[in-house]
Amino acid sequence: xxxxxxxxxxxxxxxxxxxxxxxxxxxxxxxxxxxxxxxxxxxxxxxxxxxxxxxxxxxxxxxxxxxxxxxxxxxxxxxxxxxxxxxxxxxxxxxxxxxxxxxxxxxxxxxxxxxxxxxxxxxxxxxxxxxxxxxxxxxxxxxxxxxxxxxxxxxxxxxxxxxxxxxxxxxxxxxxxxxxxxxxxxxxxxxxxxxxxxxxxxxxxxxxxxxxx
Amino acid sequence: xxxxxxxxxxxxxxxxxxxxxxxxxxxxxxxxxxxxxxxxxxxxxxxxxxxxxxxxxxxxxxxxxxxxxxxxxxxxxxxxxxxxxxxxxxxxxxxxxxxxxxxxxxxxxxxxxxxxxxxxxxxxxxxxxxxxxxxxxxxxxxxxxxxxxxxxxxxxxxxxxxxxxxxxxxxxxxxxxxxxxxxxxxxxxxxxxxxxxxxxxxxxxxxxxxxxxxxxxxxxxxxxxxxxxxxxxxxxxxxxxxxxxxxxxxxxxxxxxxxxxxxxxxxxxxxxxxxxxxxxxxxxxxxxxxxxxxxxxxxxxxxxxxxxxxxxxxxxxxxxxxxxxxxxxxxxxxxxxxxxxxxxxxxxxxxxxxxxxxxxxxxxxxxxxxxxxxxxxxxxxxxxxxxxxxxxxxxxxxxxxxxxxxxxxxxxxxxxxxxxxxxxxxxxxxxxxxxxxxxxxxxxxxxxxxxxxxxxxxxxxxxxxxxxxxxxxxxxxxxxxxxxxxxxxxxxxxxxxxxxxxxxxxxxxx
Ligand code: B12
Ligand code: FES
Numbered sequence: 194x195x196x197x198x199x200x201x202x203x204x205x206x207x208x209x210x211x212x213x214x215x216x217x218x219x220x221x222x223x224x225x226x227x228x229x230x231x232x233x234x235x236x237x238x239x240x241x242x243x244x245x246x247x248x249x250x251x252x253x254x255x256x257x258x259x260x261x262x263x264x265x266x267x268x269x270x271x272x273x274x275x276x277x278x279x280x281x282x283x284x285x286x287x288x289x290x291x292x293x294x295x296x297x298x299x300x301x302x303x304x305x306x307x308x309x310x311x312x313x314x315x316x317x318x319x320x321x322x323x324x325x326x327x328x329x330x331x332x333x334x335x336x337x338x339x340x341x342x343x344x345x346x347x348x349x350x351x352x353x354x355x356x357x358x359x360x361x362x363x364x365x366x367x368x369x370x371x372x373x374x375x376x377x378x379x380x381x382x383x384x385x386x387x388x389x390x391x392x393x394x395x396x397x398x399x400x401x402x403x404x405x406x
Numbered sequence: 407x408x409x410x411x412x413x414x415x416x417x418x419x420x421x422x423x424x425x426x427x428x429x430x431x432x433x434x435x436x437x438x439x440x441x442x443x444x445x446x447x448x449x450x451x452x453x454x455x456x457x458x459x460x461x462x463x464x465x466x467x468x469x470x471x472x473x474x475x476x477x478x479x480x481x482x483x484x485x486x487x488x489x490x491x492x493x494x495x496x497x498x499x500x501x502x503x504x505x506x507x508x509x510x511x512x513x514x515x516x517x518x519x520x521x522x523x524x525x526x527x528x529x530x531x532x533x534x535x536x537x538x539x540x541x542x543x544x545x546x547x548x549x550x551x552x553x554x555x556x557x558x559x560x561x562x563x564x565x566x567x568x569x570x571x572x573x574x575x576x577x578x579x580x581x582x583x584x585x586x587x588x589x590x591x592x593x594x595x596x597x598x599x600x601x602x603x604x605x606x607x608x609x610x611x612x613x614x615x616x617x618x619x620x621x622x623x624x625x626x627x628x629x630x631x632x633x634x635x636x637x638x639x640x641x642x643x644x645x646x647x648x649x650x651x652x653x654x655x656x657x658x659x660x661x662x663x664x665x666x667x668x669x670x671x672x673x674x675x676x677x678x679x680x681x682x683x684x685x686x687x688x689x690x691x692x693x694x695x696x697x698x699x700x701x702x703x704x705x706x707x708x709x710x711x712x713x714x715x716x717x718x719x720x721x722x723x724x725x726x727x728x729x730x731x732x733x734x735x736x737x738x739x740x741x742x743x744x745x746x747x748x749x750x751x752x753x754x755x756x757x758x759x760x761x762x763x764x765x766x767x768x769x770x771x772x773x774x775x776x777x778x779x780x781x782x783x784x785x786x787x788x789x790x791x792x793x794x795x796x797x798x799x800x801x802x803x804x805x806x807x808x809x810x811x812x813x814x815x816x817x818x819x820x821x822x823x824x825x826x827x828x829x830x831x832x833x834x835x836x837x838x839x840x841x842x843x844x845x846x847x848x849x850x851x852x853x854x855x856x857x858x859x860x861x862x863x864x865x866x867x868x869x870x871x872x873x874x875x876x877x878x879x880x881x882x883x884x885x886x887x888x889x890x891x892x893x894x895x896x897x898x899x900x901x902x903x904x905x906x907x908x909x910x911x912x913x914x915x916x
Contacts, residue, residue, distance in 0.1 A: 253904075291627070345568070
């Protein structure tokens with residue numbers, strides 16, 4: 194097994210300390226920081242997503258895998274600064290909409306997107322539309338991912354989209370929505386670009402939409 | 407043109423025969439029969455499934471999204487998405503709810519006249535007529551909350567309420583329904599024209615607001631706090647009720663957030679506020695209310711467990727009615743399922759679900775992570791009833807919400823030794839305490855856990871006897887209860903995620 198294969202396994206198994214150690218080992222043996230992503234981290238998180246889909250993994254397993262992935266990326270990110278060949282897959286502004294404090298699902302989505310190579314600007318919970326508009330401007334984002342878990346706060350997704358329209362930014366970004374009460378039909382009705390039923394779907398969608406953004 | 411054509415609808419298994427005009431939503435027809443629509447008829451929850459045995463009912467995209475092609479083939483439909491277009495024979499997945507009626511003996515100071523106590527639940531209503539001089543219950547009436555057609559949980563109800571004219575509709579509906587129940591109580595006791603001295607209601611904050619006609623908009627979003635949570639005094643006449651003597655009506659005060667007077671009533675009924683030792687009270691319903699405390703200090707919270715314990719969102723979930731597997735045990739590796747009414751197994755109710763998972767953990771058919779061993783998609787309990795992987799996941803979410811809420815309240819109190827834990831509500835009576843412990847839902851020794859019955863109704867009856875007119879004891883106790891908003895607790899997520907897994911084995915934790 195190569196060090197990349199081992200690292201991939203360590204992430205899937207959620208072994209953060211081992212993942213960190215293997216990343217160091219790989220760097221010491223001369224591997225380029227940017228090569229860790231396509232060869233270990235992204236395939237590992239894709240596999241985690243697959244297992245989540247098949248019900249093999251549940252929230253705790255996904256969270257510890259994401260933690261292991263972060264142990265590796267925390268070492269790699271500083272080394273990537275200034276590497277012209279590295280480009281984020283896209284910049285995602287994400288958050289739970291106004292009035293809503295549920296964030297476990299949103300956090301999982303953010304972590305999976307991050308491991309898939311996106312740069313994440315997480316605005317947290319109870320996020321007002323103006324904050325989203327500001328972040329899209331400041332961070333030059335091309336994807337907005339909104340989460341809502343309450344029937345009563347779902348409507349605030351619409352408000353956020355309206356605010357982006359009013360600010361003239363609607364065409365600049367692709368908007369993904371999700372969370373337990375959200376449906377495809379709802380996403381269409383508020384003019385979002387896509388609905389994802391779970392975190393792997395969020396990654397797929399973001400990849401597809403960012404490519405056309 | 408044959409306008410106003412009507413069709414005949416026969417229900418199984420009750421054999422009720424109904425008539426409805428062409429084009430009538432099936433939802434309206436079935437609602438009258440007590441069928442519930444958990445997601446408010448939005449085609450999202452599958453809770454309203456019916457099987458069309460004769461006749462036809464159309465399929466739309468919402469149904470195609472939520473039903474498998476096998477199900478559609480077999481005649482399953484989402485009743486909330488269908489209209490009446492032919493004569494129909496349909497089988498209902500839901501049965502009449504078994505509603506818990508409190509019949510506990512309680513200490514009281516006699517006064518004269520008749521009193522009415524009402525437990526205004528999100529799902530069910532229970533009303534009792536009492537002779538206040540003897541404390542005797544003269545009549546009992548139960549019903550499903552008529553608002554349920556606009557959504558099963560409080561959030562769906564609020565959502566309907568904040569829409570145009572919704573609030574007024576909900577308020578009028580519930581006032582009319584409870585007025586009707588009281589009339590029925592008087593009729594049943596052959597006291598139709600008698601004067602009522604006092605009427606007391608309890609319920610959660612949303613039910614309180616909807617009944618009293620207070621704006622529910624503040625409850626629709628963070629921080630979920632309303633100004634109008636106090637004791638509400640109303641008159642029968644202003645509620646549109648015509649009872650002799652225009653009796654006073656009191657809706658007892660809420661405790662904070664969504665925690666309402668049903669929990670305050672529970673505290674009074676269990677005497678938690680007088681206890682020297684620290685005790686707990688847990689309601690395993692959708693809102694998952696929890697109280698921890700003693701006479702010095704009481705903390706309360708609600709944890710949004712969701713309706714898994716009521717059988718909703720469980721693939722073969724149902725209420726504890728005929729055909730429900732209500733107990734699961736294993737002897738030498740062989741499964742035994744107890745079915746309500748000794749009928750053929752048709753589904754799984756809350757207590758059966760908890761038992762099944764506890765048994766699965768013991769047999770190692772289910773791993774502590776919640777994964778079905780061998781990666782199976784389901785575990786057959788008693789054909790055709792099976793437990794699926796996603797059922798286990800739903801239970802994990804509900805269980806973790808309660809367990810995390812309990813842990814956080816206990817920590818906030820200072821990790822006291824808990825002397826007794828009361829389980830309020832119907833589910834508390836049916837759940838097997840050892841199983842609840844095995845899955846880590848209620849991690850306390852069985853002998854400390856006590857099913858307390860409908861403590862909300864019992865507390866409401868006690869309030870009928872608080873004589874000082876200022877509701878002294880209730881108001882005083884209420885001031886001593888602190889509401890904890892779990893969504894502001896920074897540790898909630900970590901504790902919740904920890905509690906998502908099942909304990910390795912109970913013995914290891916004693
Ligand atoms: C945990 C929980 C809480 C915790 C939240 C902790 C936290 N930090 O998030 C606490 C206790 C604080 C809480 C509070 C409340 N809750 Co709550 N809560 C839940 C619970 C049990 C689990 C939710 C969860 O985390 N699921 C797991 C995650 C991983 O799933 P998920 O969020 O759906 O995310 C996945 C997908 O949807 C998708 N996804 C999510 N976001 C996005 C975004 C995009 C862009 C995409 C593509 C995909 C995507 O990917 C995720 C991963 O696969 C549910 C009940 C249940 N069984 O689901 C109730 C529930 C959501 N809560 C509910 C309610 C009512 C409340 C309260 C109002 C009640 C109260 N008692 O105070 C408060 C409100 C708090 C607030 N202001 O938001 C209701 C909502 C009902 C309704 N019809 O709206 C539920 C359904 C329970 C119920 N039936 O009563 N809650
Ligand atoms: S699917 Fe019909 S009520 Fe939910």
